[in-house]
Amino acid sequence: MDTMELKHRIAAVQEKIAAAARAAGRDPGEITLCAATKVQTDDTIRAAIAGGIKVCGENRVQEMTAHLAAGAYEGARLHFIGHLQTNKVNKVVGKAELIQSVDSLHLLQAVNAQAEKLSVVQDILLEVNIAGEESKGGCPVGELPRLVEAAQAMGHVRLRGLMAIPPISHKPGANRPYFSAMRELFVDIKGKMSDNQTDMTCLSMGMSGDYEDAVAEGATLVRVGTALFGPRPPMGAAR
Numbered sequence: 494m495d496t497m498e499l500k501h502r503i504a505a506v507q508e509k510i511a512a513a514a515r516a517a518g519r520d521p522g523e524i525t526l527c528a529a530t531k532v533q534t535d536d537t538i539r540a541a542i543a544g545g546i547k548v549c550g551e552n553r554v555q556e557m558t559a560h561l562a563a564g565a566y567e568g569a570r571l572h573f574i575g576h577l578q579t580n581k582v583n584k585v586v587g588k589a590e591l592i593q594s595v596d597s598l599h600l601l602q603a604v605n606a607q608a609e610k611l612s613v614v615q616d617i618l619l620e621v622n623i624a625g626e627e628s629k630g631g632c633p634v635g636e637l638p639r640l641v642e643a644a645q646a647m648g649h650v651r652l653r654g655l656m657a658i659p660p661i662s663h664k665p666g667a668n669r670p671y672f673s674a675m676r677e678l679f680v681d682i683k684g685k686m687s688d689n690q691t692d693m694t695c696l697s698m699g700m701s702g703d704y705e706d707a708v709a710e711g712a713t714l715v716r717v718g719t720a721l722f723g724p725r726p727p728m729g730a731a732r
């Protein structure tokens with residue numbers, strides 16, 4: 494895809510986000526477009542940033558490391574959005590500004606330990622398996638309170654919000670109940686936090702097929718790949 498085409502697509506997605514926000518009585522400025530850059534080249538990522546992308550979301554540690562080495566993310570912020578193994582946290586903590594995909598106590602502890610080692614505080618989201626899908630990442634809804642409590646007690650992670658990846662939707666509106674349930678969890682956790690913990694600002698949900706629905710239900714960050722970059726080869730489609 495050439496640079497102009499990419500720029501047009503970015504603008505089109507941003508307009509749809511803004512329209513969905515206004516329709517829901519929300520300020521479009523509350524919503525961040527995160528470009529899901531998995532399988533894209535350094536040049537495509539640079540073109541996306543030149544075209545207005547301010548946040549890149551990367552899935553795979555190896556790709557992220559290579560893009561970082563090439564300086565491809567320059568001019569944008571970097572989030573990690575993919576499944577993270579505890580033995581790879583040292584490649585992500587302190588490099589990605591936000592790790593969106595923390596989904597177990599084990600991983601939370603590993604991230605905190607690595608952040609402590611680097612003397613940094615790592616911003617994280619807790620990923621929730623909101624649809625209760627067998628083969629998916631994300632913590633079960635029932636485990637969320639325990640993870641929230643654990644994160645709050647740790648000195649080197651800062652809980653910024655929640656993330657979810659509901660089923661790929663082919664029907665408009667199909668995921669709205671999941672998005673709405675996520676919003677309830679988000680509001681509930683925020684409400685339970687003491688006054689000095691107002692760091693919970695990010696509700697990451699919505700992808701190419703359903704980001705407008707997610708915005709209507711309260712998303713503050715949407716992760717969009719295909720609608721910006723076109724279809725990925727089948728290998729890249731796996732999470």
Ligand SMILES: *Cc1c(COP(=O)(O)O)cnc(C)c1O
Nearest residue numbers: 529552574700701716717718719
């Ligand atoms: C690939 C990916 C996306 C974007 O998916 P599209 O359907 O291509 O927009 C969003 N979130 C995560 C975690 C992803 O892996």
